[in-house]
Amino acid sequence: xxxxxxxxxxxxxxxxxxxxxxxxxxxxxxxxxxxxxxxxxxxxxxxxxxxxxxxxxxxxxxxxxxxxxxxxxxxxxxxxxxxxxxxxxxxxxxxxxxxxxxxxxxxxxxxxxxxxxxxxxxxxxxxxxxxxxxxxxxxxxxxxxxxxxxxxxxxxxxxxxxxxxxxxxxxxxxxxxxxxxxxxxxxxxxxxxxxxxxxxxxxxxxxxxxxxxxxxxxxxxxxxxxxxxxxxxxxxxxxxxxxxxxxxxxxxxxxxxxxxxxxxxxxxxxxxxxxxxxxxxxxxxxxxxxxxxxxxxxxxxxxxxxxxxxxxxxxxxxxxxxxxxxxxxxxxxxxxxxxxxxxxxxxxxxxxxxxxxx
Numbered sequence: 001x002x003x004x005x006x007x008x009x010x011x012x013x014x015x016x017x018x019x020x021x022x023x024x025x026x027x028x029x030x031x032x033x034x035x036x037x038x039x040x041x042x043x044x045x046x047x048x049x050x051x052x053x054x055x056x057x058x059x060x061x062x063x064x065x066x067x068x069x070x071x072x073x074x075x076x077x078x079x080x081x082x083x084x085x086x087x088x089x090x091x092x093x094x095x096x097x098x099x100x101x102x103x104x105x106x107x108x109x110x111x112x113x114x115x116x117x118x119x120x121x122x123x124x125x126x127x128x129x130x131x132x133x134x135x136x137x138x139x140x141x142x143x144x145x146x147x148x149x150x151x152x153x154x155x156x157x158x159x160x161x162x163x164x165x166x167x168x169x170x171x172x173x174x175x176x177x178x179x180x181x182x183x184x185x186x187x188x189x190x191x192x193x194x195x196x197x198x199x200x201x202x203x204x205x206x207x208x209x210x211x212x213x214x215x216x217x218x219x220x221x222x223x224x225x226x227x228x229x230x231x232x233x234x235x236x237x238x239x240x241x242x243x244x245x246x247x248x249x250x251x252x253x254x255x256x257x258x259x260x261x262x263x264x265x266x267x268x269x270x271x272x273x274x275x276x277x278x279x280x281x282x283x284x285x286x287x288x289x290x291x292x293x294x295x296x297x298x299x300x301x302x303x304x305x306x307x308x309x310x311x312x313x314x315x316x317x318x319x320x321x322x323x324x325x326x327x328x329x330x331x332x333x334x335x336x337x338x339x340x341x342x343x344x345x346x347x348x349x350x351x352x353x354x355x356x357x358x
Contacts, residue, residue, distance in 0.1 A: 024348045025340045032057045035072055038355035042079045045087040051110035055141045061337035062330040066206030067142040069343055069351060070213075074140060075108065076354055078282030084108055084138050090115045098127040104137030109288065112137050113146050120292050121153045128297030132290040133265040140283035143183035144197035144327065150292050151185030151193040159183045160261040161288040165270035167201045168241035170251035173228030175241045178270030178284070179205050180257035186310055187295075194314060196326035200254035201242040208234045208242070213347075261289045 019025045026034070032053045039049035052075060060068040078084040088105035090112035095101055100119050104112035116132045123130035143159045150157040163179030181204070183197035199205075202222045211218050212234035223237030224230060231237055244250030262269040267287025268276070276285050296303050317323045 020342065022345050023342045024345050026060075026343055026348075027340050028057045028061055028337060031060050031069060031341060031343075034351060034355070035069070038072060038351065039075060039079065041355050042076045043086055044075075044079045045089075047089065048086075048108055048111050051114050052108060054114075055110040055145060058145045059142055060341045060343075061334050062144075063333035063337070063341070064142050064144075064330065066204055066210055067140070067145075068341075070206070070210060070347060071140050072351055073354065074280075074282040077280040078108075078138060081278055081280040081282070083278050083280055083282060090137075092116055092119055098123050098130040100130065100132045102132065102134045104134055106136055106285070107138070108283070109134060109137040109139040110141055113141070113288070117146070117149050117290070120290055121150050121155065124150070124155050124292040124294045125153075129291070129293045132292075133267070134288040134290075135265070135267055136285065137288065138283040138285055139288055142197060143181050144185075144195045144330070146288070147183050147185045147197075147290065148193070148195065150290070151187055151195060154187045154296075155185075155292045155294055156187070157183075157185045157290065157292045159288065159290050160257045162258055162261045162268065162270045162273065162284075162286045163199065163201075164205055164284050165274040166205055166238070166242050167244060167254060168224065169255075170244055170248040173224055173241060175274075176271065177201075177244070177251070177254045177258060178273070178286075179242065180254040180261075180270070182253070182257055187307065188311070188314065192327070192331055194310070194325060194327065198245075200244055200250050200257060202245045202250070203242065205238075205242065208237050212238065214344075261287055265289050 035053035035056045036049045039052060040046055056068055056071060079086060085106040088107050090107060091103045092115050093101050100116060100123060102112045102116040112134050116134060120130050120132040139161050147157040147159045160182045163181060165178050166175045167177040167179055168174055169176050179199040179201045181197060181199045185193050185195040188194045208218055217232040218234050218237060220230060220232055223240060223242045225236035225240040244254055258269050265287050268285060273284040273286050295306060314325055317325060
């Protein structure tokens with residue numbers, strides 16, 4: 001993590017900021033400490049707990065609540081059930097100078113990512129292009145956070161992972177695919193890179209779970225119920241199947257992710273991950289693929305001009321009323337997050353009870 005992100009997490013909440021009813025305001029330091037202490041108390045080794053705490057604090061800072069404190073419940077469940085390795089540290093190896101592998105050894109993904117991404121950046125700068133495969137990990141984090149360090153380093157980067165098997169292919173009614181998110185990042189001006197990160201399902205499963213917890217409905221077109229019927233009930237959606245975004249186009253992209261983050265790198269498909277599950281509600285087992293390219297490899301003499309063309313594209317888009325580029329909402333949230341983040345009081349109480357001695 002960059003020094004700036006560390007300082008953001010360490011910043012205290014602004015005490016005079018109004019807190020809406022039913023919410024609790026926490027500083028990012030408090031989010032980090034709550035996550036770390038709860039995980040260590042559940043028996044997870046400190047290096048893993050610290051990496052997960054950094055991941056969750058980043059998500060809360062950017063108001064990415066589907067990957068924030070809510071995820072702590074699943075992490076703790078997988079520690080206590082024995083599904084995830086508590087102490088095994090990830091191991092970095094090289095298949096070739098530009099193809100890297102991290103064996104997560106059945107541990108959680110954040111520490112494996114922190115182990116591998118710096119080496120990916122170095123390899124991409126040295127050879128122009130590099131790939132990193134994370135193997136045998138339990139992945140619960142947001143992909144934008146996974147690739148942001150590489151993009152901050154001036155690289156174009158992609159990331160793919162196979163999600164929980166809960167998505168029907170276009171035209172089908174039964175789960176076959178994962179939510180299968182993908183992300184892309186391009187180095188942008190003033191330290192604000194262009195990064196998109198989305199599930200290939202109509203909505204991330206975590207978003208539907210948050211709707212269920214809040215007692216809210218979901219939009220039509222997100223999911224089907226257990227009998228293949230359209231539904232706006234998040235509970236029935238979770239018992240049925242999510243839908244791919246964009247019909248056959250999202251379905252094809254989801255299958256692409258299944259292939260390149262599964263068989264291509266020698267890891268599990270979402271169906272195989274489902275078969276390995278113990279039902280504890282924690283993250284699925286699988287792999288993650290990163291690809292990074294240094295734009296300078298195509299000619300350093302024109303690099304500035306080529307990056308300027310990207311900036312011009314973004315500027316032209318912003319000139320059109322109503323256009324918002326990917327990641328802009330998160331960057332605005334990140335600025336607010338320095339003064340503390342809002343957490344539902346019910347979730348906060350649940351998390352405090354989760355970490356209480358048994």
